[in-house]
Amino acid sequence: MATIRREASAKWQGAGKDGQGTLTTPSGTLRETPYSFHTRFEDGQGTNPEELIAAAHAGCFSMALAFQLSGAGHPPQELATTARLTMQQEGGGWRIATIALQLRAKVPGIDKAKFDELAAAAKANCPVSKVLNAEITLDATLEG
Structure with missing residues (x-):
């Protein structure tokens, strides 16, 4: 392994x-x-851990979905994913409460039901999704 x-x-x-x-x-x-x-x-110059987690999640999910789609015989033309991470104050600290994945996809020759099935599997199985202790939602749109 x-x-x-x-x-x-x-x-x-x-x-x-x-x-x-x-x-x-x-x-x-x-x-x-x-x-x-x-x-x-605030909005200072530079990055932060949560921004990096959101970027990692968007990238991980997109790559996982590309593999799912390709394995099903429908390689994507384009997958555009945005991950919106929300932190909430909890007790004396903060926690990542939610990540909303928003996907716009161009996948020739696939029907919506199969696309939704593969997108849900990618969301559940990408390594970044698996490590997060947060509610993860997905809004997936199949274009053209």
């Missing part, structure tokens, strides 16, 4: 609200990318 490992690193300096940090990945996609209280809870 294959095993895949990925990593990222974070550096943080200073107090929680006034401090700042950077995120780096070995691939170089993130290279000392700034994050802070302001990028997480």
Whole structure:
């Protein structure tokens, strides 16, 4: 059985609200990318963990669906997914409560029922969906 490992690193300096940090990945996609209280809870310059989780979920779901569709003989022309993550304050902290996936797909030759079945399977089985302890919804539109 294959095993895949990925990593990222974070550096943080200073107090929680006034401090700042950077995120780096070995691939170089993130290279000392700034994050802070302001990028997480306001609209500061940089990224934040939740934005990265939303990006990871949109990408994971799209790739999982591409495999599902291709395996069923309907390779997609285009899958455009947006993941909208909502955090809610809970007790003394925060939690990721929901992620709403919105998909617009161009898949030649597939009927809506089969498309919906494969999209639901991709939502349930992509690795990022499996790791999240949040309600995940899907609004999937098959175009043209």
